[in-house]
Amino acid sequence: MSNNMSDNNQPKCPYMTTADGAPIGDQNAMTAGPRGPLLMQDVALLEQMQHFNRERIPERVVHAKGSGAFGTFTVTHDISKYTKADFLSEVGKKTDTLMRFSTVAGEKGAADAERDVRGFSIKFYTDHGNWDMVGNNTPVFFVRDPYKFANFIHTQKRDPKTNLRDNDMQWDFWSLCPESLHQVTILFSDRGRPVGYRNINGYGSHTYSFINNENERVWCKFHFKTNQGIKNYMDDEGDSVIASDRESSQRDLFEAIENGDFPSWTMKVQIMTQSQAEQFEKDTGWNPFDLTKVWPHADFPLHEVGQLELNRNPENYHAQMEQASFSPSAFVPGIGPSPDKMLQARLMSYADAHRYRVGNNYHQLEVNKPKCPVFNSQRDGVMASAEDYGSRPNYWPSSRAGTPDVAPEFKDPAWDLGQTIVDRFDSTVDHDDYTQAGNLFRMFDDDHRDRLATRIAGALGDAREEVQMRQLCHFFRADPDYGSRVAQKLGIQIPDEMMQHA
Numbered sequence: 001m002s003n004n005m006s007d008n009n010q011p012k013c014p015y016m017t018t019a020d021g022a023p024i025g026d027q028n029a030m031t032a033g034p035r036g037p038l039l040m041q042d043v044a045l046l047e048q049m050q051h052f053n054r055e056r057i058p059e060r061v062v063h064a065k066g067s068g069a070f071g072t073f074t075v076t077h078d079i080s081k082y083t084k085a086d087f088l089s090e091v092g093k094k095t096d097t098l099m100r101f102s103t104v105a106g107e108k109g110a111a112d113a114e115r116d117v118r119g120f121s122i123k124f125y126t127d128h129g130n131w132d133m134v135g136n137n138t139p140v141f142f143v144r145d146p147y148k149f150a151n152f153i154h155t156q157k158r159d160p161k162t163n164l165r166d167n168d169m170q171w172d173f174w175s176l177c178p179e180s181l182h183q184v185t186i187l188f189s190d191r192g193r194p195v196g197y198r199n200i201n202g203y204g205s206h207t208y209s210f211i212n213n214e215n216e217r218v219w220c221k222f223h224f225k226t227n228q229g230i231k232n233y234m235d236d237e238g239d240s241v242i243a244s245d246r247e248s249s250q251r252d253l254f255e256a257i258e259n260g261d262f263p264s265w266t267m268k269v270q271i272m273t274q275s276q277a278e279q280f281e282k283d284t285g286w287n288p289f290d291l292t293k294v295w296p297h298a299d300f301p302l303h304e305v306g307q308l309e310l311n312r313n314p315e316n317y318h319a320q321m322e323q324a325s326f327s328p329s330a331f332v333p334g335i336g337p338s339p340d341k342m343l344q345a346r347l348m349s350y351a352d353a354h355r356y357r358v359g360n361n362y363h364q365l366e367v368n369k370p371k372c373p374v375f376n377s378q379r380d381g382v383m384a385s386a387e388d389y390g391s392r393p394n395y396w397p398s399s400r401a402g403t404p405d406v407a408p409e410f411k412d413p414a415w416d417l418g419q420t421i422v423d424r425f426d427s428t429v430d431h432d433d434y435t436q437a438g439n440l441f442r443m444f445d446d447d448h449r450d451r452l453a454t455r456i457a458g459a460l461g462d463a464r465e466e467v468q469m470r471q472l473c474h475f476f477r478a479d480p481d482y483g484s485r486v487a488q489k490l491g492i493q494i495p496d497e498m499m500q501h502a
């Protein structure tokens with residue numbers, strides 16, 4: 001409920017006011033004579049025009065178009081042997097949450113039903129601070145080295161000259177980065193075009209760490225399975241939805257919650273010990289911290305944790321969604337990072353993006369503010385409310401009254417990284433970029449394989465021939481049938497030597 005509304009949705013303030021609270025008696029522009037000109041002294045009009053010019057904040061470079069709601073997370077299973085996270089400490093414990101879903105590549109006006117990855121972010125307002133799970137509806141990502149992230153996003157956005165999205169640019173990048181093949185296969189599979197946000201799974205995608213009360217660390221991956229079932233549009237259905245409704249996912253989510261049909265997800269985790277991680281790499285050749293890889297369910301089963309329900313729409317979209325700021329760096333005791341290079345980069349870049357687009361004190365906005373007390377020596381800056389700090393000391397260590405001390409019981413255990421060498425390691429060599437993409441392809445039935453190949457050929461067909469041939473090699477390496485089908489849809493005769501290279 002906004003501060004300006006009473007419980008029955010009537011404004012608390014009985015009349016219009018200026019931003020400073022002065023009553024406004026008339027909203028016709030003040031002019032010299034009925035035809036103008038205007039007067040500088042019509043300060044209420046000037047204020048309105050000036051504020052209007054500043055209504056927009058920079059849109060997110062990625063995940064610009066989004067929808068979300070508030071909800072509740074309830075623990076259903078005890079996983080305290082893996083983590084000391086307070087909000088997971090006992091069955092039945094409830095935590096307030098905020099969720100934001102999004103498309104990724106399109107701008108704020110993009111259509112919801114486009115083929116794209118979907119963002120899947122959750123803020124848990126725990127008693128030990130906010131934990132943000134900032135993931136996607138896919139368990140993997142296109143690249144594994146953060147240097148490639150901004151480059152990759154540029155290929156999904158607009159060409160610098162034509163200002164058009166460009167299939168040649170996208171496939172040029174993908175064909176030069178075979179680590180993208182797994183995620184490309186998901187994107188062009190039937191899951192690439194969800195019916196709405198209620199019908200997607202969410203994945204933390206990165207590997208994270210859990211730390212228990214004995215300060216033992218295990219690696220983990222987060223999964224949120226939709227209880228509404230996965231539902232996707234086939235291409236013709238998606239196209240006709242977009243023709244009549246560009247806001248289909250926003251509408252679906254908002255109306256369901258408004259009607260009391262609360263969507264929910266089952267939270268599950270996969271667990272890997274350090275010795276399992278070493279064995280996994282020996283057995284498979286896959287780095288367990290590589291964001292382009294999953295951990296097979298058969299080897300690392302899902303453990304159920306709890307239920308997440310969305311049950312309250314935002315009252316004000318801008319204040320509570322546009323300014324909602326999620327960052328993978330928002331950890332709580334018991335949940336921490338892993339060596340995943342992409343995660344390590346995101347730990348900096350998300351909070352930095354919020355400081356740019358929302359402001360240095362974005363944590364102080366109601367929607368982002370932890371529901372537990374906050375104290376540190378960060379001070380001032382644009383729009384600082386000083387609410388939590390007041391006159392208390394702004395430095396540490398301090399012997400002055402009102403300075404809390406650090407709490408050693410929350411200190412993370414050390415990481416033993418052995419004889420680590422600091423260097424720039426080539427992220428393109430010694431990696432298997434094909435087996436998991438091929439495993440996914442082999443799960444699809446004949447019709448799904450055909451749709452996948454048709455969609456890929458539809459987009460790849462716009463790329464230069466050189467790009468098409470380079471990318472075809474990747475499909476062949478994942479599975480000869482994958483390559484043959486795409487080649488056939490492109491009308492390309494496969495030279496024998498390519499079949500042999502596959």
Ligand code: NDP
Binds near residue numbers: 294
């Ligand atoms: P499993 O047979 O145990 O798992 C297959 C999983 O594939 C299903 O559980 C489902 O995940 C997911 N899936 C089904 N259709 C699609 C699709 N069109 N796009 C993406 N995912 C889909 O095998 P593995 O664990 O060995 O994984 C095999 C492949 O499945 C992987 O290479 C990966 O592409 C995909 N996958 C694996 C996940 C994992 O964590 N192991 C998670 C998601 C996908 P869900 O139950 O999450 O819906």
